[in-house]
Amino acid sequence: MSQNIIELNASEVTPEGGAFCPNPKADMQLWNTHPRVYLDVAHSGEAKCPYCGTVYRLKDPSSFHAAH
Template sequence: MTKSFNVELLAADLNSQGGVYCPSPKADMKLWNSHPKVYLDVARTGHAKCPYCGTVYQLKEGEHAGAHH
């Protein structure tokens, strides 16, 4: 698997720490045949790239992680 993907996320897709795990069903990955599960901090910069597969997880334009109400 050398093809990497870009995955657009909503703020609601992030966990309570502001991140996601890869591999992810959102990237059309089968969890059983992928790389080890890694945590990616998306909230800090609005995007994160998986060091194993190169998938980029990015907040959709206009979405803000951890917005204060």
């Protein structure tokens, strides 16, 4: 199974630096979804969903801190 990596712009995360999974960019089918979870991507630049293993990564972590 290949790992999904979703790259996010600073504008696509919450002001606190979070993202949610499932995310529309993850392109999951309804039958394959899981409970919505909050992932802190701003702290380290990426976070992995504990349910599906999708990795959410900031394209440019410094842009988040500049924008917020």
